[in-house]
Amino acid sequence: MTTLVLGGTGFIGRRAVRRLAERGERVAVMDINPNAVSFAEFGDLVTVMRGDIIEFEDVVKAVLASRPDRIMNLAYLLGSGDDTPHFTMKLNVLGMDNCFEAARICGVDRVVYASSVAVSGQQSAFGDRMVDEDDAMHGTSQYAMHKRFNEFQAQQFNSVYGMNITGIRPANVTGPDKVRGSTDHVMCITLPASGEPVSFPKSGFMRLPVHVEDVAEAFVRVTLSDSPHHSVYNTGGIPISLGDLAEMVRGFLPDADISFDSDGGKEDSGNYLVDNSRLLGEFELEYPPLQSRVRDIINDVRRDNGLPPV
Ligand SMILES: NC(=O)c1ccc[n+]([C@@H]2O[C@H](COP(=O)([O-])OP(=O)(O)OC[C@H]3O[C@@H](n4cnc5c(N)ncnc54)[C@H](O)[C@@H]3O)[C@@H](O)[C@H]2O)c1
Incomplete structure (x- = not known):
């Protein structure tokens, strides 16, 4: 099986790519910063190309070049971008949409993408209780709003086109x-x-720390699954x-x-009280x-x- 990882040379991506290749899976990586890390030890199993997720053509080219069975999207703007709303919207919202649409027109119906615990907003919105994936979203930052829209768009593609797009909401990833x-x-x-x-x-x-190796493993297990039971999962921590x-x-x-x-x-x-029993139970993960x-x-x-x- 081949997985195309968009944003695959980043903090989580490089580990997800290695974990896939260690299982013998073929991996194609597209990243705007392709030389951030080397996967040379995996030989032909991992191929890396430069591409910009904001450019629909780049994403389609990457899908056509790698003919993947699965796509994992980790390309995003983290930790900044509030001062560049137009650019950030293009990367986070249009970029995610480009991923979903390229997958659809190229016939790849299994896509896994990164959402975030940020969609939930402040813990105070829930009181002193655990929050699960079905709770209302209260995040109002630009980053949270983009992730909330990504989740909405994934549901649209799933319901309109019958695709199988799954979101993972990492907590505070550490490493x-x-x-x-x-x-x-x-x-x-x-x-x-x-x-x-x-x-x-x-x-x-x-x-709510969760180690990056545990998050990478979660992305890999969900991506390799044919039909996850849910469309969104909390990693918790x-x-x-x-x-x-x-x-x-x-x-x-x-x-x-x-x-x-x-x-x-x-x-x-x-939000620091997060119920992750859905992910840990279904994918037999233990931190x-x-x-x-x-x-x-x-x-x-x-x-x-x-x-x-x-
Ligand atoms: N790290 C965390 O704590 C955390 C928490 C919650 C959610 N997430 C989500 O997980 C995903 C991955 O996060 P990460 O920590 O690995 O971030 P990262 O910044 O290390 O990785 C993002 C990757 O995307 C690439 N990229 C940026 N712009 C691009 C573009 N225009 N085209 C193609 N590639 C581009 C970057 O070069 C980088 O390799 C993101 O969606 C992020 O929002 C991360």
């Missing part, structure tokens, strides 16, 4: 090389791991305040210099404890800095 999107929970681990101080406004601010995360880091690095300007912040947090993932990230950074593992 040693994350540079875009939510990064406070990442810097709380990576900067102390390389001996640098780090400071945050509020210790009670909640995050492990809810933790930045203050408690700092304590966890200090458990491995007692000298870690992590400071906070003040307490509080819980009431300002995005390792956060503590062991924090240790993995610390040791990834220490290895890159020539330091011994903790």
